[in-house]
Amino acid sequence: MHKVMISRIKGTQDIAFEDIDYWHFAEEIIRNISHKYAFTEIRTPIFEATELFKRSVGESTDVVQKEMYTFEDKGGRSITLRPEGTASVARAFIENSFINLGSPVKLFYSGPMFRYEKPQAGRLRQFHQFGAEILGSESPLADFEIIEMAYSFLKELKINNAKLFINSIGCPACREDYKTALKEYYSDKLAGMCPDCQRRYETNVLRLLDCKIDKGLVQGAPGILDYLDSDCRSHFEELQWYLERAGIDYEVDQFLVRGLDYYTRTAFEIRSSSLGSQDQLVGGGRYDGLVEYIGGKSCPAVGFAIGLERIVMLLKSENVRINGPETSEVAILTFGREESVRGFDYAKRLRKMGVSTFVDVMERNMRNKMKHASRIGAKISLLIGKEEIERDIVTIKVMNDGSQFQVDSDYMADYVVDKLRDIS
DSSP: OOOOOOOOOTTOOOOOTHHHHHHHHHHHHHHHHHHHTTOEEOOOOSEEEHHHHHHHHOTTSHIIIIIOOEEEOTTSOEEEEOSOSHHHHHHHHHHTTGGGGOSOEEEEEEEEEEOOOOOBTTBOSEEEEEEEEEESOOSHHHHHHHHHHHHHHHHHTTOOOOEEEEEEOOOHHHHHHHHHHHHHHHTTTGGGSOHHHHHHHHHOGGGGGGOSSSGGGGGGSOOGGGGOOHHHHHHHHHHHHHHHHTTOOEEEOTTOOOSOTTOEEEEEEEEOGGGTTSOEEEEEEEOTTHHHHTTSOOOOEEEEEEEHHHHHHHHHHTTOOOOOOOSOSEEEEEOSHHHHHHHHHHHHHHHHTTOOEEEOOSOOOHHHHHHHHHHTTOSEEEEEOHHHHHHTEEEEEETTTOOEEEEEGGGHHHHHHHHHHHHO
16 A cells, blocks of 8 residues: 655644653743632633634634634534634633622633644744633723733743833724724825735724734824723823833833734733744733623623743743753663563552653663663663562662662662662
8 A cells, every 4th residue: 555644734733852841841830820820720612613703803803804714513513713712711701600700700721722824933823822811800900910920921931032012902982083093094005005904994994003014004103092082091001000110111002903803902912022023922901892792791801812832932042941851760671571570560669759760661682772771861770680580689770870789679669769869
């Protein structure tokens, strides 16, 4: 039969060996930071009803128009792999009556998302996000805590070359006058703009500020801060006051609108110049109307999301040292059937004492077994042959200096643990 190589799908990746240590490092910090901030983990399905994302993310957004993985299941329902996490959290908040827990409800999530985009560094079709949401508070204090939490995560990761950009995109009421001003500004420029912008001009003119092709036109556009009503202006000024008191540097970018329709008032990004053109590390903001819009009671909310692929890219590019777990502190090398049974018994004893133990299950000679034990980084090898069985002993070989000892099998585990402590 003709052999065909089946490759992974474009825009996905296999994560293993050295790379997985970076992921474990980031994921452990996610849990530690979230625990310190008293956030509770939520795990939502990776697919939802398509309507959820159409209604929440916005029909006119690139995510809905171009990027969603949508299919019909066997029951004839339109299903979409989640392109982001907030909509699913909001749906779960409503469906499980989390509002009855009292306000605020603080949740975090971590997992894969899916968007059909052009794959490039830091942007994949299956990517991973860590996100946090505060539901139930309209106070700028909630916005501040979300931003401060994101900063704490980056600080724990030893990522220092990052800058916060903030804006307020107002509420639906005060945003209408701004949309009118934007339409007027772009009206005589539209013919020379890209097809996407020409479409967005009619469906959601704020998206023109996001365009990567016609971004040169943005600097001359009117800024939204001139159109905020008194409540939105006060909310934004109070957030800035908290940031300044906390010593968090920021820059106001009044053309920062984010790419999803559910945002209101606060919008923010944390960017790193180390990432080149794909410089966004963190994105977030307030979405006060989302819960009500998808069927719940009115509930203000704010949150953020961090792309873990970009975090890993930064850690590797800045040579952050990751001390991954020892995958094979001890290698057990056996020669024969009875010897193998004894070897697995020793492995069980060592594992109970917390020692990472590799059992060689290949039928090969001593030289090749030792070579493989060295390759996997074992610090100690246990050799078990006929002599060891007959005398009820084990031969212990220290790999870094080649020294060998023979120890009574009853004392093997304690001896190995002490020896590992000496080596480290």
